[in-house]
Amino acid sequence: MKASTDILIVATKNKGKVREFQHAFAPLGLTVQSMFDYPDLPDVVEDGATFAENAFKKAKAVGESLGLPVLADDSGLCVDALNGRPGVYSARYAGEDADDGDNNLKLLSELEGLKQGEDTGQPLLSTARFVCALSLYDPATGKELTAEGTVEGWITSEPSGAGGFGYDPLFFLPGYDKTMAELTLEQKQQISHRGQALRLLTEKLAAEQ
Ligand SMILES: O=c1nc[nH]c2c1ncn2[C@H]1C[C@H](O)[C@@H](COP(=O)(O)OP(=O)(O)OP(=O)(O)O)O1
Numbered sequence: 468m469k470a471s472t473d474i475l476i477v478a479t480k481n482k483g484k485v486r487e488f489q490h491a492f493a494p495l496g497l498t499v500q501s502m503f504d505y506p507d508l509p510d511v512v513e514d515g516a517t518f519a520e521n522a523f524k525k526a527k528a529v530g531e532s533l534g535l536p537v538l539a540d541d542s543g544l545c546v547d548a549l550n551g552r553p554g555v556y557s558a559r560y561a562g563e564d565a566d567d568g569d570n571n572l573k574l575l576s577e578l579e580g581l582k583q584g585e586d587t588g589q590p591l592l593s594t595a596r597f598v599c600a601l602s603l604y605d606p607a608t609g610k611e612l613t614a615e616g617t618v619e620g621w622i623t624s625e626p627s628g629a630g631g632f633g634y635d636p637l638f639f640l641p642g643y644d645k646t647m648a649e650l651t652l653e654q655k656q657q658i659s660h661r662g663q664a665l666r667l668l669t670e671k672l673a674a675e676q
């Protein structure tokens with residue numbers, strides 16, 4: 468049985484995020500718990516204007532409910548040809564109950580609609596970036612630490628790869644000649660918006676000690 472100090476609670480119901488946080492925190496000896504371990508907590512309405520606002524909302528609501536420090540992640544995809552959409556609406560781009568497959572189809576249809584039927588033969592449809600805001604909130608002190616990370620890439624009309632989650636099969640990284648879904652967990656963590664935000668948050672946490 469692990470002591471409770473070895474547990475980190477992440478306020479998420481996204482299994483892909485849980486996997487990435489588990490991978491990131493296991494070397495530190497931390498076991499990650501998620502909202503799947505606390506199924507009775509009410510959903511937090513993600514109505515902030517920014518990723519950072521939503522991450523803070525999730526961390527604070529869950530942290531206060533549990534009386535324990537909580538980490539939250541709000542993230543999404545900003546596509547230049549769509550003026551930054553879907554942005555904070557990434558999870559519900561194709562509707563409230565949309566899954567990753569629905570959202571990916573919606574993204575491709577929006578981008579292909581922009582080309583008005585013209586076939587350029589180019590699979591790369593638009594530049595885009597993933598953004599991740601992390602918020603670590605401690606209800607005992609009311610203190611919050613935040614960190615943001617981004618990664619630049621292109622939306623490809625040719626989805627590829629079975630790793631990752633969300634929009635990863637459509638997110639092409641020219642420097643690697645691969646989509647995000649073709650990377651291992653380890654590689655994704657080195658490159659991704661979430662990996663960058665996590666490293667920044669860890670630095671901020673260390674500077675506080
Ligand atoms: O690394 C990523 N690779 C691919 N797609 C990603 C990534 N990171 C975020 N995304 C997409 C998935 C979802 O459409 C939205 C996150 O929405 P977001 O509200 O932060 O997460 P969520 O609703 O899935 O889970 P929760 O709020 O419980 O943490 O951006």
Ligand SMILES: [Mg+2]
Pocket residue numbers: 513558
């Ligand atoms: Mg969400």
